[in-house]
Amino acid sequence: MVLHEESDAPIIExxxxxxxxxxxxxxxxxxxxxxxxxxxxxxxxxxxxxIAQDVFVKLLTRIRDxxxxxxxxxxxxRVTVNACLDRQKRRRPLPFIGEALDAILxxxxxxxxxxxxxxxQDHVRQAVAKLSPEHRMVIxxxxxxxxxxxxxAEVMACSRGTVASRLNRAHKILERRLKxxxxxxx
Amino acid sequence: MLKHExxxxxxxxxxxxxxxxxxxCPSGISDSPAPNRATVRRLRPLAAAMxxxxxxxxxxxxxxxxxSVLHSADPVQISAWLKLRSFDVPLRRDPPSIIHLxxxxxxxxxxxxxxxxxxxxxxxxxxxxSAAAPASGSYRVVRSHLVRGQLFTLACAFPQxxxxxxxxxxxxxxxx
Numbered sequence: 001m002v003l004h005e006e007s008d009a010p011i012i013e014x015x016x017x018x019x020x021x022x023x024x025x026x027x028x029x030x031x032x033x034x035x036x037x038x039x040x041x042x043x044x045x046x047x048x049x050x051i052a053q054d055v056f057v058k059l060l061t062r063i064r065d066x067x068x069x070x071x072x073x074x075x076x077x078r079v080t081v082n083a084c085l086d087r088q089k090r091r092r093p094l095p096f097i098g099e100a101l102d103a104i105l106x107x108x109x110x111x112x113x114x115x116x117x118x119x120x121q122d123h124v125r126q127a128v129a130k131l132s133p134e135h136r137m138v139i140x141x142x143x144x145x146x147x148x149x150x151x152x153a154e155v156m157a158c159s160r161g162t163v164a165s166r167l168n169r170a171h172k173i174l175e176r177r178l179k180x181x182x183x184x185x186x
Numbered sequence: 187m188l189k190h191e192x193x194x195x196x197x198x199x200x201x202x203x204x205x206x207x208x209x210x211c212p213s214g215i216s217d218s219p220a221p222n223r224a225t226v227r228r229l230r231p232l233a234a235a236m237x238x239x240x241x242x243x244x245x246x247x248x249x250x251x252x253x254s255v256l257h258s259a260d261p262v263q264i265s266a267w268l269k270l271r272s273f274d275v276p277l278r279r280d281p282p283s284i285i286h287l288x289x290x291x292x293x294x295x296x297x298x299x300x301x302x303x304x305x306x307x308x309x310x311x312x313x314x315x316s317a318a319a320p321a322s323g324s325y326r327v328v329r330s331h332l333v334r335g336q337l338f339t340l341a342c343a344f345p346q347x348x349x350x351x352x353x354x355x356x357x358x359x360x361x362x
Contacts, residue, residue, distance in 0.1 A: 023213040024211050024213055027211040031209055032205045035209055036205075039203055049208055052205060056211065056212050120195075121199050124196065124199040143193075143200040144200050144201065144202055171189060174196070178192070178195065
């Protein structure tokens with residue numbers, strides 16, 4: 001992951017001074033990352049949009065609280081992760097990810113190869129969707145944002161060991177769930 | 187499934203996505219880049235169709251014969267109708283009951299307001315100051331004066347109505 005902390009610093013400072021144009025730049029720089037985490041965690045485009053919008057509203061109102069103690073992206077990811085986990089607590093189990101995917105995928109494939117690719121994608125996302133929120137979040141941060149164990153630990157406010165343990169456990173669960181599919185593909 | 191295989195599968199299927207345009211900046215200022223060429227290309231036929239529709243609408247409005255006659259006894263309605271056609275005719279809101287408005291006409295640069303005085307015909311003509319005293323058919327011109335760059339000409343079927351005819355616009359006291 002490449003952090004643009006140095007180039008973001010003047011923009012962040014301008015945001016803290018209340019410059020709306022600076023905030024717009026910050027929004028454009030991070031909108032895809034925040035939305036990606038929310039979408040991969042929830043599997044629901046509408047919920048992801050809600051979460052991302054909430055995160056940026058919080059960012060707008062709380063940017064003054066950011067004093068550079070943590071890297072800005074880490075701080076932003078933490079806000080996003082907390083928004084995702086809060087939503088998970090408030091809501092009933094998330095809708096089945098396969099249905100949500102229909103809304104975001106551009107079009108269903110029609111060729112055999114395309115159908116197989118589509119099926120593989122659905123299986124992977126369904127398997128991830130069934131993980132517990134903590135396991136799912138480490139998987140999302142690891143594979144959607146390509147964060148290191150240390151960065152995930154910082155975002156989730158836990159130790160590196162906890163991240164390694166959660167990832168290991170999540171890998172095992174996913175391996176088991178996807179094995180059957182792999183054999184079916186073979 | 188080997189660990190590196192699993193990691194490759196997860197990276198492939200859980201990669202980052204682009205946020206939809208519905209995600210808006212809460213500061214109210216958009217810093218979005220200009221639409222890309224593909225979007226512009228896709229929207230071009232739509233823009234052309236909208237431009238053509240707008241041109242047709244303008245042509246229709248331009249060619250459409252303007253409504254040149256209004257039948258009404260309401261002085262407010264007639265004044266407003268004339269105002270829309272660039273004639274400033276300050277008809278009294280409450281003319282005496284002896285006066286009864288019937289219609290208004292516009293013909294080029296001239297407007298006419300027809301009314302009756304105790305059932306006898308009368309006409310107020312508003313025209314540019316350079317225009318000759320308008321022909322009024324069987325009516326006889328009884329009064330003509332210039333107000334705010336417009337020539338107001340009153341004509342009546344009967345000369346005895348000349349004084350009363352002014353009450354269309356003026357209060358009685360102003361006649362003296």
